[in-house]
Amino acid sequence: MPGCPDEGDHKAPKHRGLNDYYFFCTNHIKEYNKAWDFFSGMSNSEVQNHMRESRYGDRPTWKHTETSAEEELLKAARNSYFYGGEKSQHDEKKHNDNKRKFAGDTNTPEYEAMALMGLEPPVTLDEIKTRYKKLAKKYHPDLNRDNPNAEELLKEINMAYTILKLALKDYKELQEKQ
Known part of the structure; x- marks a missing residue:
């Protein structure tokens, strides 16, 4: 003053x-x-x-919709693998055939993770990593700005990758003990 x-x-x-x-x-x-x-x-x-x-630091935001085309494709692939088609058109025979592919319980996180990533047992760590990298690149939010659900899809893919990686590690440790 x-x-x-x-x-x-x-x-x-x-x-x-x-x-x-x-x-x-x-x-x-x-x-x-x-x-x-x-x-x-x-x-x-x-x-x-x-x-x-x-409120958001003057950064752009994107509207969230219920589902995106990419998410629908992933869900359709998962449903096809689990149920042999859409959940609403559940085919019991195909479902049972798919269940027989696995020696154990199909209602496990590992089973769901493989279905989400489009993998079938037996899988190797290299196969898991290769598929993870492909999906992570395809659904990364920075490359899918028009897809408001891309971040959630990537989180699901990351979780599936982690589940499979840990399950494979546990399996190998169990094999070494026997």
Whole structure:
């Protein structure tokens, strides 16, 4: 402030653009901050719009829809593998044939992970990694900005990969003990 003997080492914006500043002493910055109104001169709709945009750091967001084409393809592949078709058109014979492919219980996370990734036993770690890399590239959110569910798909793929990797590790450890 003109005439103030104290050093002005506190920065305060001159306007809403936040690119030009005043420098005040401690006492004067307190006064300025009490009087400062960022939204001064803005209409209610402008204030609401600014608050909505700043909620996400002024970064773009995408609307979430129920399902995307890619997710539907993955679900169809999973359903085809589990049920031999759409769940609503469940074919008992095909379902039982698919169940016989596995020696154990088909209602396991490992079974579901293989179906999600489009794999059939027996699988090797290299096969799991190769399929994971292919799916991760295909469904990565950065490459599918128009797909609001890409992030969730990638999370499912990551989880399936982790489940299969750990199951294979456990299987190998069990084999070594025998």
